[in-house]
Amino acid sequence: LLPLAAACDGLVWGADAFAVQANFALDMTGSGRRVDTSLASLSYETLELSDPTFFAADNHGLVRLFREMNPHGVLRIGGNTSDDTVWGGYKGKMPTYVPRRHGKLLQPHVLKPEGLEALAGFVRATGWKLVFGVNLRIGSPEMALDLAQTVQHLVGDQLLAIQIGNEANNYEHDYAEFDAAWVPYAKVLHDAGLPIAGPDTGANTDWVIEYAKRHAGENVFLSRHYYREAAENGSIPDMLAGDPGFFGEVEQIMRVADQYALPFRISEGNSYYNGGRDGTSNVFASALWGADFMLALAQRGVAGMHFHGGTLLSVETSLGRVAKAPTGGDIVAQRDAQASRYSAIAGSRALGYQQRPLFHGITLAQRFAGAQMLPGQLDAGGANLTAYAAKQGDAVLVALINKDAQRDASVALSGLPHGAKGELMRLRAPALDSRRDVSFAADGHVSADAGGACRIAVPKASAAWVRWA
Ligand code: BDP
Numbered sequence: 001l002l003p004l005a006a007a008c009d010g011l012v013w014g015a016d017a018f019a020v021q022a023n024f025a026l027d028m029t030g031s032g033r034r035v036d037t038s039l040a041s042l043s044y045e046t047l048e049l050s051d052p053t054f055f056a057a058d059n060h061g062l063v064r065l066f067r068e069m070n071p072h073g074v075l076r077i078g079g080n081t082s083d084d085t086v087w088g089g090y091k092g093k094m095p096t097y098v099p100r101r102h103g104k105l106l107q108p109h110v111l112k113p114e115g116l117e118a119l120a121g122f123v124r125a126t127g128w129k130l131v132f133g134v135n136l137r138i139g140s141p142e143m144a145l146d147l148a149q150t151v152q153h154l155v156g157d158q159l160l161a162i163q164i165g166n167e168a169n170n171y172e173h174d175y176a177e178f179d180a181a182w183v184p185y186a187k188v189l190h191d192a193g194l195p196i197a198g199p200d201t202g203a204n205t206d207w208v209i210e211y212a213k214r215h216a217g218e219n220v221f222l223s224r225h226y227y228r229e230a231a232e233n234g235s236i237p238d239m240l241a242g243d244p245g246f247f248g249e250v251e252q253i254m255r256v257a258d259q260y261a262l263p264f265r266i267s268e269g270n271s272y273y274n275g276g277r278d279g280t281s282n283v284f285a286s287a288l289w290g291a292d293f294m295l296a297l298a299q300r301g302v303a304g305m306h307f308h309g310g311t312l313l314s315v316e317t318s319l320g321r322v323a324k325a326p327t328g329g330d331i332v333a334q335r336d337a338q339a340s341r342y343s344a345i346a347g348s349r350a351l352g353y354q355q356r357p358l359f360h361g362i363t364l365a366q367r368f369a370g371a372q373m374l375p376g377q378l379d380a381g382g383a384n385l386t387a388y389a390a391k392q393g394d395a396v397l398v399a400l401i402n403k404d405a406q407r408d409a410s411v412a413l414s415g416l417p418h419g420a421k422g423e424l425m426r427l428r429a430p431a432l433d434s435r436r437d438v439s440f441a442a443d444g445h446v447s448a449d450a451g452g453a454c455r456i457a458v459p460k461a462s463a464a465w466v467r468w469a
Contacts, residue, residue, distance in 0.1 A: 020409045021409075024413050025413075027377070039366060041076065043077075046084075047109055056119075076131040077131070080166060084318075087111050087135075087143050087150075133164070144188075152194060168200075196220065220262075221265050227269055227272055231274040231277040235280060237405070239272075270309070281341045282356055291399070308343075309340055312338060344356050345359060361440075368390050382407070384403045398416075401463040408460050418448065422446040422447065422454070424443045425466075426465075
C-alpha cells in the first residue's frame with residue numbers, strides 16, 4: 001500500500017492508511033524567487049513610542065524575541081497613530097490639526113524626542129532595520145522633514161526608508177489627491193537625501209501600480225497593507241481557507257515592481273483588522289495561516305511581510321477605542337492580555353514577553369530566508385494542504401502545511417536528492433484554537449530513497465518543515 005514508507009523509518013503513523021494521500025513533486029531543475037532575509041518583519045503603531053521603555057535597548061525580553069524571530073528583520077513604525085501624531089521636537093510653527101477617527105475628534109499624540117532616542121537604541125540592539133512613517137494627514141512637509149532627519153541622525157544606516165502617510169486611501173479622495181499631497185513631502189525628504197518608500201496604502205493595488213509608474217525612481221521599495229477582513233467577520237475556517245484573489249493582486253504588483261527593479265513589502269498586515277479577532281487571530285490556527293501566507297508571498301517575490309501588532313493600548317487607541325485588558329489568570333494569561341489580538345508577541349516589560357502562536361508560524365517560514373524557491377507540483381488529495389520547496393545552498397527545504405481541520409495527510413515527496421537525509425521539524429499544538437502549548441520543534445530525521453522519494457505524515461492542523469542535506 002505504501003511503497004515509499006520504508007524509506008522514511010518511523011514516520012508512518014498508525015492511522016496512515018486512513019489519511020489523505022497527497023503528492024508533492026519537486027522540480028530541482030527549475031528556479032524561483034530568492035527569499036529575502038527580511039521576510040519575517042513586524043509593524044507597530046507610532047504611539048508605542050510614547051513609552052520610551054518599550055522600544056528600548058534594555059528591554060531585553062523584547063530584544064531577544066525580535067532577534068529570535070529574525071536577525072535580519074525590518075521594524076515598521078506607523079499605523080493610524082502615525083497620522084495622529086505631531087513631532088514634539090519640532091521648533092517650527094506647529095500646524096493646527098484635529099485628527100478624526102471613526103467620527104470622533106481626538107487630541108494629537110505628541111512624539112517626544114526620548115521615544116525616538118530609545119527606539120534608536122532598540123534598533124541597534126536588535127540589528128533590525130527601520131521603516132518610519134511620518135504624518136501626511138496634517139499637511140506639514142516641514143514637520144515631517146524635521147522628524148525624518150532626526151530619525152536618520154539617530155538610526156544612521158539602519159534606516160531603510162521613510163513612509164509618508166498611513167493608508168491615505170482612508171482620507172484622501174482618490175489617487176490623484178493623494179499624489180498631490182504626497183509630492184511636496186517627497187520633494188523635501190528627497191532633497192535632504194532621505195530614502196523613501198510607499199505608498200503604504202490599505203488594500204489599493206491600483207494605487208501601488210500608479211505610484212510605481214510615477215515615482216519608482218524616488219523609492220527604495222513599494223508597499224501596501226493586507227488584512228483578510230474585519231475582525232467581526234473573522235473565523236478559523238475563514239482564515240484557513242486561503243485568499244487566492246489577493247495573491248492575484250500580488251502578482252500584478254510584482255510585475256510592476258520587477259519592471260522598476262523595486263522590492264515590494266507588505267508594510268503592515270495581519271489576519272483581521274479592527275485589532276484582530278479573539279479566538280482566531282491569537283490561537284494556533286494563526287500560526288498555520290501565517291506560515292502559509294508568508295511562503296505564498298515569498299514564492300511570488302515579496303521581500304517582506306510586516307505583521308502588525310504591539311500593545312493592546314496602542315492598537316485600540318489607533319482605532320479610536322479605549323483599551324480594556326482582561327485581568328486575572330496565570331502569568332501566561334496576564335501577558336497575553338497586554339497585547340493586541342493579532343500581535344505575534346505578547347507581554348510587557350514588567351511581566352516579561354512571550355511568543356504568541358503566530359510567532360511560531362513566522363519562524364517556520366523564516367527558515368526559508370536566503371533560499372531560492374523551487375517549483376513543485378502538488379496534488380493535495382482533497383485536503384486543505386499547501387507545500388513549498390526551496391534550495392538553500394546545498395540543502396533542499398520543504399514545508400508542508402496541513403490547514404485541514406479534519407484530514408490527516410500522508411504526503412509522498414518526489415524529486416528529492418537521491419538518498420538525502422532530512423532534518424524534520426513540526427509545528428503543532430493540541431488544537432486549532434489552542435492559545436498555548438504551540439511548538440515548532442525538531443522531530444527526528446527522515447531519508448529519501450535511492451529514487452529521491454519519501455513519504456511524510458502531516459496530521460491535520462499541523463505543519464512539517466524538512467531540511468534535506
Ligand atoms: C490598519 C491601521 C492600524 C490599525 C489596523 C486595524 O493602519 O493602525 O490598528 O488597521 O484595524 O488599517 O487593526
